Each structure stands twice: as C-alpha cells, then as structure tokens.
Amino acid sequence: xxxxxxxxxxxxxxxxxxxxxxxxxxxxxxxxxxxxxxxxxxxxxxxxxxxxxxxxxxxxxxxxxxxxxxxxxxxxxxxxxxxxxxxxxxxxxxxxxxxxxxxxxxxxxxxxxxxxxxxxxxxxxxxxxxxxxxxxxxxxxxxxxxxxxxxxxxxxxxxxxxxxxxxxxxxxxxxxxxxxxxxxxxxxxxxxxxxxxxxxxxxxxx
Numbered sequence: 559x560x561x562x563x564x565x566x567x568x569x570x571x572x573x574x575x576x577x578x579x580x581x582x583x584x585x586x587x588x589x590x591x592x593x594x595x596x597x598x599x600x601x602x603x604x605x606x607x608x609x610x611x612x613x614x615x616x617x618x619x620x621x622x623x624x625x626x627x628x629x630x631x632x633x634x635x636x637x638x639x640x641x642x643x644x645x646x647x648x649x650x651x652x653x654x655x656x657x658x659x660x661x662x663x664x665x666x667x668x669x670x671x672x673x674x675x676x677x678x679x680x681x682x683x684x685x686x687x688x689x690x691x692x693x694x695x696x697x698x699x700x701x702x703x704x705x706x707x708x709x710x711x712x713x714x715x716x717x718x719x720x721x722x723x724x725x726x727x728x729x730x731x732x733x734x735x736x737x738x739x740x741x742x743x744x745x746x747x748x749x750x751x752x753x754x755x756x757x758x759x760x761x762x763x764x
Contacts, residue, residue: 568628571687573617574638578681580610581645585674588648592662592670600652607649614642628688633759640752641680647745648673651738658734665715669708669742676704676749683756695760698753705750712743 584606590599617638621627627634648670654660683697716739719732 568688569620569624570617570627570634571684573613573620574634574641575681575684576613577610577617577638577641577645578677578684580606580613581641581648582674582677582681584610584645584648585670585677588652589667589670589674591652592667595662600656603649603652607645610642610645614638629759629763633755633762637684637752637755637759640748640755643748644673644677644680644745644752647741647748651741651745654741655738658737660734660738663715663735665711665718666738666742668711669715669739669746672704672708672711673742673745673749676701676708676746676753679704680749680752680756683753687759691760691764695757698756698760701753701756702750705746705753708743708746712739712746715739 584603587599587602587606590596591603617634621631621634655662679697679701683694683701686694686697716736719735719739
C-alpha cells in the first residue's frame with residue numbers, strides 16, 4: 559500500500575528543539591527550587607544542564623560535517639549558543655546560591671518565573687520553525703516582552719537591595735544577593751538574544 563512521503567525533520571532543528579526542551583525543564587526546576595528549596599529540583603536542574611551541553615556538542619559536531627543546513631549556519635550556531643546560555647546561567651544561579659548559602663527572595667522567584675515563561679516561548683518558537691515560521695516569530699516577540707518585564711523586576715530588586723546598609727554583615731548579604739540577581743538577569747539577556755536570532759531566521763525563511 560502506498561504511503562505518502564513524509565519529510566524528515568532536520569537534525570539541526572531536532573537538536574535545537576532538544577536544547578530548548580531541556581532549558582524549559584531546567585527553568586521549571588529552578589522555579590521549583592526557589593519556591594521550596596526542593597533538593598530534587600536542584601538535581602533536575604543540574605542534570606538538564608549536562609544533557610543540554612551534550613546536545614550542543616552533538617549539534618556542533620553535525621554542523622562541522624554537514625554542508626547543507628535548513629538555514630544559515632551562523633544562525634544555527636548562535637541560536638544553539640544563546641539557548642544553552644540561558645540554562646547555563648540558571649545552573650550558575652543555583653550553584654552560587656548553594657555555595658554562598660543564599661536564601662531565595664521574592665524577587666528571585668519573580669525573576670525565575672519570568673525566565674521560565676520566556677523559555678517556554680523559545681521552546682514554542684523552535685517547535686514552529688518548519689511548519690509555521692510566522693507563529694515562531696510571534697513566540698519570539700513574547701519572549702522579548704518577558705525580558706522587558708524581567709529587567710523591571712531586576713531594577714526593582716537592586717533598588718530594594720541598596721536601600722540602606724546597616725553594618726558589614728548587611729553589606730556582605732547585599733553583595734551575595736546582587737551576584738544571584740545578576741545571574742538571573744544574564745539568563746534573561748541571553749533569552750532576549752535567542753529571540754532576536756529566531757526573529758532573524760523567520761525573516762530569512764519567509
């Protein structure tokens with residue numbers, strides 16, 4: 559019996575899709591950890607970061623040996639890098655909180671929630687690439703809007719943090735918290751960069 563031909567998904571889109579999925583799972587875990595300090599959530603984030611690194615290594619290997627790609631090689635590399643960076647900064651947030659013995663704040667939870675939502679939009683954008691490029695562009699716009707919200711929360715957190723130093727212990731706590739806020743802000747910046755790459759790709763393929 560004749561079966562209609564089904565186009566095989568590009569290995570590069572599959573691998574970026576895998577990275578985006580792992581990043582979303584990692585950001586879900588970070589949000590959970592900041593909510594209740596669940597050790598299982600911390601372990602999940604660490605595991606997803608390692609899995610995502612492996613997916614990126616495979617993508618780079620495939621990129622180096624493949625002549626024809628579904629869109630510009632530079633865009634594939636940049637999108638993979640920026641999505642990976644989002645998860646890397648989520649991972650460094652967790653590790654430094656543990657090393658510095660920092661307790662979560664309401665600002666951290668708000669920022670992690672926005673990061674998780676942005677990771678979801680990036681995942682959906684990648685998911686729509688092949689069949690619905692225009693929809694992918696809409697998801698990229700939403701990711702950028704969430705970055706703008708994130709920037710507002712970050713500034714609010716810093717303003718509250720530096721509202722008054724009482725003693726050296728307070729100053730040390732301020733420096734620790736600022737470091738964690740910076741990691742979360744950097745994660746958001748990389749998400750915004752990933753959304754920009756997606757928008758560029760959409761313009762080129764439509």
